[in-house]
Amino acid sequence: MLFRRVRRRPPRARSSTRLFATYAAASLVPVVALGALVLHDYRHDAAEQGRAQGLAQAEVIAQTAIAPALNSGDWPPLGGADLSRRGLTGAQFERMRDATQLALYDGAIQRLRLRGFTGRVIFSDDGSTSSGVPVSDPDFQAAAAGQARVLVITGRTQTIRVMQPLFLNTGQSVGVLEVYLPYQEIADRLQAQVLHTTRNVAGGLAVLYLVLGLLAWWTTRSLSRYAADQRHNALHDALTGLPNRVAFRVWAEAALAESLEDERPGAVVLVDLNRFKEVNDTLGHHAGDELLRIVSDRFRARLGEGDILARLGGDEFALFLPGRTGPETVALLEEIRDRLSEEMVLDGVPLSIEASFGIALFPEHGEHLQDLKQRADTAMYQGKRGTADIVVYSGDGISHSQQWLVVQAELRHALERDELVLHYQPKVNLADGEVRTLEALVRWQHPQRGLVPPGAFLPAAEHSGLIVPLTEWVLRRALTDQVGWFAAGQRWAVSVNVSARNLEVPGFPALVASLLAETGTPARRLVLEVTETALAGDEEAAARVIAEIAALGVGISVDDFGAGFTSLSHLREVPVDEIKIDRGFVSDVIDDPRSRAIVRSVIDLAHGLGSRATAEGVETAEIYRWLVDAGCDEAQGYLIGRPVPWPHVSAEFELPKTASESERAAR
Amino acid sequence: MTLLRRTIAATGVALLLAAGGCTRAESTVQAGALDVTGTVMMDQELHDRLPEVIRAKGFIRFVTDASYAPMEYFAADGRTIIGFEPDLAAALGEVLGIKVEMVVGAFSTALDEVSAGAYDGVFSSMTDTKERQQKADFVDYFSTGTSILVQRGNVKGIAELDDLCGHSVATEKGTYQEQMLQRVRKECGAEGMRIHSRGTNADALVELRTGRVSAVLQDYPPASFLATDERTSAFFQLASDHQYETGLFGIAVAKDNTALRDCLHAALGRLIASGTYADLLARWELSASAVTEATVNAG
Numbered sequence: 001m002l003f004r005r006v007r008r009r010p011p012r013a014r015s016s017t018r019l020f021a022t023y024a025a026a027s028l029v030p031v032v033a034l035g036a037l038v039l040h041d042y043r044h045d046a047a048e049q050g051r052a053q054g055l056a057q058a059e060v061i062a063q064t065a066i067a068p069a070l071n072s073g074d075w076p077p078l079g080g081a082d083l084s085r086r087g088l089t090g091a092q093f094e095r096m097r098d099a100t101q102l103a104l105y106d107g108a109i110q111r112l113r114l115r116g117f118t119g120r121v122i123f124s125d126d127g128s129t130s131s132g133v134p135v136s137d138p139d140f141q142a143a144a145a146g147q148a149r150v151l152v153i154t155g156r157t158q159t160i161r162v163m164q165p166l167f168l169n170t171g172q173s174v175g176v177l178e179v180y181l182p183y184q185e186i187a188d189r190l191q192a193q194v195l196h197t198t199r200n201v202a203g204g205l206a207v208l209y210l211v212l213g214l215l216a217w218w219t220t221r222s223l224s225r226y227a228a229d230q231r232h233n234a235l236h237d238a239l240t241g242l243p244n245r246v247a248f249r250v251w252a253e254a255a256l257a258e259s260l261e262d263e264r265p266g267a268v269v270l271v272d273l274n275r276f277k278e279v280n281d282t283l284g285h286h287a288g289d290e291l292l293r294i295v296s297d298r299f300r301a302r303l304g305e306g307d308i309l310a311r312l313g314g315d316e317f318a319l320f321l322p323g324r325t326g327p328e329t330v331a332l333l334e335e336i337r338d339r340l341s342e343e344m345v346l347d348g349v350p351l352s353i354e355a356s357f358g359i360a361l362f363p364e365h366g367e368h369l370q371d372l373k374q375r376a377d378t379a380m381y382q383g384k385r386g387t388a389d390i391v392v393y394s395g396d397g398i399s400h401s402q403q404w405l406v407v408q409a410e411l412r413h414a415l416e417r418d419e420l421v422l423h424y425q426p427k428v429n430l431a432d433g434e435v436r437t438l439e440a441l442v443r444w445q446h447p448q449r450g451l452v453p454p455g456a457f458l459p460a461a462e463h464s465g466l467i468v469p470l471t472e473w474v475l476r477r478a479l480t481d482q483v484g485w486f487a488a489g490q491r492w493a494v495s496v497n498v499s500a501r502n503l504e505v506p507g508f509p510a511l512v513a514s515l516l517a518e519t520g521t522p523a524r525r526l527v528l529e530v531t532e533t534a535l536a537g538d539e540e541a542a543a544r545v546i547a548e549i550a551a552l553g554v555g556i557s558v559d560d561f562g563a564g565f566t567s568l569s570h571l572r573e574v575p576v577d578e579i580k581i582d583r584g585f586v587s588d589v590i591d592d593p594r595s596r597a598i599v600r601s602v603i604d605l606a607h608g609l610g611s612r613a614t615a616e617g618v619e620t621a622e623i624y625r626w627l628v629d630a631g632c633d634e635a636q637g638y639l640i641g642r643p644v645p646w647p648h649v650s651a652e653f654e655l656p657k658t659a660s661e662s663e664r665a666a667r
Numbered sequence: 668m669t670l671l672r673r674t675i676a677a678t679g680v681a682l683l684l685a686a687g688g689c690t691r692a693e694s695t696v697q698a699g700a701l702d703v704t705g706t707v708m709m710d711q712e713l714h715d716r717l718p719e720v721i722r723a724k725g726f727i728r729f730v731t732d733a734s735y736a737p738m739e740y741f742a743a744d745g746r747t748i749i750g751f752e753p754d755l756a757a758a759l760g761e762v763l764g765i766k767v768e769m770v771v772g773a774f775s776t777a778l779d780e781v782s783a784g785a786y787d788g789v790f791s792s793m794t795d796t797k798e799r800q801q802k803a804d805f806v807d808y809f810s811t812g813t814s815i816l817v818q819r820g821n822v823k824g825i826a827e828l829d830d831l832c833g834h835s836v837a838t839e840k841g842t843y844q845e846q847m848l849q850r851v852r853k854e855c856g857a858e859g860m861r862i863h864s865r866g867t868n869a870d871a872l873v874e875l876r877t878g879r880v881s882a883v884l885q886d887y888p889p890a891s892f893l894a895t896d897e898r899t900s901a902f903f904q905l906a907s908d909h910q911y912e913t914g915l916f917g918i919a920v921a922k923d924n925t926a927l928r929d930c931l932h933a934a935l936g937r938l939i940a941s942g943t944y945a946d947l948l949a950r951w952e953l954s955a956s957a958v959t960e961a962t963v964n965a966g
Contacts, residue, residue: 071870145744145746146742146743146744146745146746147744165744165745167745168869169867169869169870169873170732170733170734170740170741170867170868170869171733171734171740171741171745171869172733172741172745172746172771173741173744173745173746174745
């Protein structure tokens with residue numbers, strides 16, 4: 001990317017690696033916890049199972065071996081006395097020994113003691129009476145109270161000790177059975193089971209974790225790619241890959257703040273390609289897109305680090321060029337312009353593209369990006385209207401842009417409220433002073449500001465496109481007024497100024513035709529004045545429209561001829577009835593031989609083309625006389641009449657005396 | 668009704684307290700009734716009438732064979748005797764104002780031991796018979812008959828006492844049922860009957876459970892308990908609902924100990940009158956076997 005910044009990188013999402021690491025760590029916790037919980041429970045269950053097994057075994061021993069012996073014999077049931085007091089009969093003792101000895105010998109029972117509640121040993125596997133659990137032991141106490149207790153003792157091998165209450169078949173508890181059973185085998189088996197389960201659980205969880213991890217990795221990668229795409233798309237133009245309007249605003253604003261902080265100058269430049277629409281229309285959008293790509297590449301080739309190039313939309317580009325003075329900026333843009341205008345081949349058609357550059361410099365033209373852009377825009381439009389293609393904003397004359405917005409808004413209302421009025425300035429035949437045509441000039445009767453001169457609002461209207469309805473309004477009103485003076489017996493034609501913008505609106509000739517029909521005006525009594533810059537734009541289209549209008553019979557006049565930039569070839573293609581010589585030349589004819597030469601040439605040129613030559617800005621009798629001598633056809637100016645409402649136009653213009661006449665008068 | 672009695676009792680106590688003439692004897696004129704907390708109240712007069720010896724030693728000791736649920740049997744701990752009789756004994760002790768102990772002993776020798784003075788009485792579901800009245804006086808507290816208990820399914824098809832002929836039958840040694848069996852055997856003729864008299868009721872039931880005998884003869888309450896209790900109902904059932912030779916259970920007291928007999932008689936009367944007796948029976952689901960009044964040697 002062209003745009004590289006040292007500081008203030010645009011915010012980036014966490015890298016996919018970091019996100020994945022977070023994921024992995026976060027999912028490891030529940031997986032490990034689950035594993036630990038399962039294993040802990042399993043271990044606990046296994047131990048519990050072992051104890052339950054020991055307990056069950058002891059109970060079976062108590063019921064099958066001990067209780068029958070105790071119940072045997074014909075002895076009276078106990079009277080509140082337990083085994084401690086009563087002991088066993090000889091027969092019971094023998095029977096008990098017979099019932100247990102094999103199990104003891106085989107090791108199925110390790111130790112066995114029959115004890116009274118006082119702890120006295122009534123019977124033991126080896127005949128001893130002094131050993132055994134102390135009476136104070138909680139397990140002994142619990143068994144004496146009817147609750148069996150089990151304990152795993154880990155010595156050389158593991159042994160399980162069961163303290164079991166001894167019940168007679170009446171349900172009476174008579175003592176405690178203390179029995180030791182081998183537990184090693186059970187423990188080993190349980191251990192093996194636990195180990196086996198541990199392996200399975202750990203393996204399963206590991207696989208699960210792996211799958212989760214892969215999923216997480218895949219997901220985070222997709223997500224971060226998607227996010228990066230989204231971010232890029234949100235800030236970049238898809239066609240050229242350049243930053244878009246949003247990105248330009250954000251990044252240029254940041255860069256501007258930095259530059260201002262460092263007190264470095266720079267420029268904001270708006271660029272508009274000329275005749276891009278033409279390429280799009282004639283060669284197709286594909287060629288237009290290709291052109292934009294080529295243009296972007298050519299821009300890039302000249303820009304340096306820290307410069308920002310953005311495509312604002314359509315054929316509009318913006319540049320932020322920090323660290324350059326005005327002249328340096330202009331030099332750079334000239335380079336770019338030259339590079340841009342190099343010939344390129346699109347769909348086999350060789351063409352070269354030109355662009356208008358509007359430059360606003362900071363800090364002198366503003367310290368806010370919005371202001372700078374507006375000023376660059378103003379400068380660019382000035383360039384489009386004039387001849388220069390690289391224009392630095394100059395405060396004079398066109399610093400009204402902000403004011404323009406207000407004017408535009410008010411003008412819109414003015415049109416609706418009918419605050420506009422038409423004044424008319426006569427054009428006379430130089431030879432006899434007869435008024436031939438009234439030029440309609442619009443005035444604004446502003447409710448607060450009074451009569452506003454056209455210079456105060458027409459540029460704003462032109463700039464905003466409001467000129468189109470305005471012209472239409474003028475045209476309609478002028479034709480209506482003409483009906484008025486016709487009724488008053490005057491046969492003056494009317495001329496109306498038409499903006500280049502009007503010519504671009506489809507159906508303009510049809511509108512003219514319909515207005516003529518509405519008012520019943522013969523077409524030859526209408527003249528449309530077109531500035532020569534209107535012709536300089538999209539010449540072919542403009543020429544076509546003008547030809548259409550001329551075909552109606554409407555007269556075409558070229559306004560301000562000589563002040564702008566016109567290729568003479570335009571005059572060859574357009575049917576022109578009148579050429580109006582710009583006041584700049586006319587006012588100088590007396591003093592400046594060069595102006596005289598030009599005016600004479602234009603008059604000749606007009607006549608050569610079969611057109612009338614009309615001089616504008618005729619303010620003195622001297623000039624008038626000179627023009628008569630030079631062969632000019634018509635004249636317009638303060639000398640003849642200022643713009644006034646049509647009823648005030650004087651029908652006759654008294655011819656100034658010729659030079660000889662004035663001499664005579666002087667004598 | 669109980670509430671009314673309690674109210675009267677409480678009011679009486681309150682009035683006496685208010686009069687300032689409170690003595691223990693006077694405050695317990697309602698002996699055998701319940702106090703406000705539901706405790707049986709002591710009767711000082713009856714206490715005073717207890718034999719000197721008993722008052723001196725401070726307790727009455729009854730012998731019982733605790734293998735006769737729900738009348739008297741061992742709790743799960745194998746040490747505590749529970750059942751209707753221990754509860755009734757305790758209630759009697761409350762009225763008499765003396766501790767009552769239940770001690771485990773052999774049923775068959777119990778009467779002799781009482782005569783010998785080892786115990787103050789037998790309180791062990793003992794049927795009051797004329798024969799036994801030779802050895803002891805009975806304070807009768809319970810009315811029931813005898814039932815035939817057989818294995819669940821009754822494959823031997825025993826329905827009547829006569830059906831027992833030709834079978835082995837078990838019972839507890841020295842019981843009324845042992846005598847009944849001996850009488851039935853006489854009618855059996857050539858078929859005969861093998862009677863297994865065992866030291867405890869539990870021994871007899873073990874023989875029925877393991878198929879060594881076809882039936883066990885015992886009093887209706889424990890037989891019914893066995894046939895309905897969830898731990899034993901899978902193995903035992905009643906041959907029929909009929910109760911044979913209905914009789915009275917009595918607390919056997921030595922014949923020369925009339926003072927104790929009369930005290931127990933009076934105390935029992937108080938418990939019956941106060942409703943405590945009925946309440947205790949209801950707790951053990953034995954209400955059908957209630958007696959309406961306390962009697963002596965009525966069997």
